[in-house]
Amino acid sequence: MSVLAELRVRNENLGAPVAIEKLNWRGIKQGVLAPSTIILAFIFGFNNVTVQGVAFFTPTIIRGIYPGKTTVQQQLLTVPAYIVGAFFVLAVPYASMKLQKRGVFLLGAAPMVAAGYIVFLATTKPQARYAGVFLINIGAFVFGPMVTAWTSINVASDTARASALGLVVMLGNCGGLISTWSYVATDAPNYPIGNGLNLACAGAIFILLLVLLTFMHRDNKKRDRGEYDHFLEETTTPELLGNNHPAFRWRT
Template structure:
């Protein structure tokens, strides 16, 4: 494109929603001012319609994907180690196989999500996830179990970041946090539902030749495959091709997203390197990713080891009673995830609730370290759940809110989730069998992680406040002089009209 001055760009701008939704038209001027008026009542109706159609489907998908990931903890209580002949660190190695695959394949899977479209890839990956979980019912050796868990990690690689990326095409930045919470809440809910399901399934003597822990994988894998098939027919790739929206609603859905991305003329831009790098290599993405890394050490550790910790707290109870004990902390974690997500949506803040949440984790791990009293240790599991589970939605929402293109969001979310899964990989070695029942090294490690999360959240919050003040004082005004429209769109956070959202 030839270089053009500011007046040329203004001529390409429009002032009505239908035109603003078209490819190649901007919804903001060169300085980042919104050029269209959106009726709040119409927008609220559109948002409710999207909520009803999309959120239940992605939430149900993620619920069973997380169940399929974490049900190995329930299977462990039901005799998996004994039947497969596991000993020593074998269980930890089994958990590690999943995360090695997840970490290696997660970012490439997110780029495939961007290339092919999350509306198509999410159902495909979810079906594979359910299929591989089902295959765990048929393993009879340690090596076979490792292979299946590795395949499970490959399939899961694109689901979590893919859903976050998918939702970012339908929701404004300040709306996104609560909608992310509506499916990320399924992580703690999966612990509760998984515990209840496992308890119910274990009451069944056999399903054909399969008994005990094998039934857990068999039943839950079949359910996941069924939901994935249904989702193929429900999830649209983006508003522009959404058949259950009217033409007017599709235009509004596209225009309102474009209006938040300063200088953008495309809601879904072509995959290109500059936007990919811009989404990854910025302070907000990297700090959110680091915070999520530490948080996921806690969250995934809870998923994998809470049943084991409960067994050390209540060793005289039956397996089913121990399974049921895992449910209440997850329910409390789910409630706080939704609450912080909703408050984030209403107040348009993310950093505040991360700063509020981290001390609960610090308190929980201090309680684990400081006491062997069963009531104190069980209460500690609630404190950890209150603090930890809300970070998934808040970290991803914070990163997504501070980029300006579809490609940059895909790469920013991919980076945050990639770091998070490095944390998941680390979590598989935090609670070692020879440290039972106190698990002092793991609890001390997570206490340190929680403290670092609090410090980094405060730092990022203050950094963005400082940057916004500098932008308001005109520090970046010179950056758009003499640039083409394409170059302006690629400025991202350097655009003078861009403001950090914290």
């Protein structure tokens, strides 16, 4: 099993002389500046705005449906939407693993989030808004495991992977901070500013996904045509090429 694990690591770290490398600044730079890392970091940040947004707004929706319930009962009524979201958190990454595709699933998830926030903005009917919560939970929650996994497989070394994930998680946390300040008391009870911001974030995620997938497909074709071969010819240390190694391919 240890031999199989090492072979898998070597397959991910093309050109590397060792299975597990030491921390180095070149790898950190490659991980942080990789196009996939930068775009996915912003996607994760925008997604965390939407995730925190639905968490803030759901109790308000429940109070509108069941004003006579106690606070504890109202909080318990938020659980079904989270159970549905948890199911998709498990199901979508599993399907992604089987098909070895990530972007197509996220392209389907982003419109679900947008649809939920459109419902929040378009109607004040609590029941319709409650349905919108389910839509958002189905789409938004899958980004957590999917984006981090997608980030990690699109860098070519251990150091690059660690730094890339650090950047993605950091911007993700910033998204949560933004959401905290988007639902202000003066905007109650419908919170058009907060919901509008979340809708904009869902739209930005969809656009960024299209940009990222287009870049990956085009750049992989360049590699297939040999346009990256010169990097290998110009160096005596191919293990340091990272994502510029001719054998590297972006995984969509």
